[in-house]
Amino acid sequence: MKTPGVLVIDDVQRIAAPELGYLRLLIDAPITETAMVLCGAGAERTLARAPALASRVLI
Numbered sequence: 001m002k003t004p005g006v007l008v009i010d011d012v013q014r015i016a017a018p019e020l021g022y023l024r025l026l027i028d029a030p031i032t033e034t035a036m037v038l039c040g041a042g043a044e045r046t047l048a049r050a051p052a053l054a055s056r057v058l059i
Contacts (some may be wrong), residue, residue, distance in 0.1 A: 020050035
């Protein structure tokens with residue numbers, strides 16, 4: 001049994017849209033058993049630029 005992990009990303013507002021797409025692919029991967037915590041001032045605005053990722057995130 002694998003132990004689930006946690007990926008914490010601070011200053012997420014500095015991440016460009018293409019990289020946000022990569023994060024979505026990471027979360028969607030069937031073998032990924034990781035929770036992602038996105039932190040930073042303006043994180044909500046950043047997620048608004050990436051609706052595919054935003055639909056998978058709880059705020």
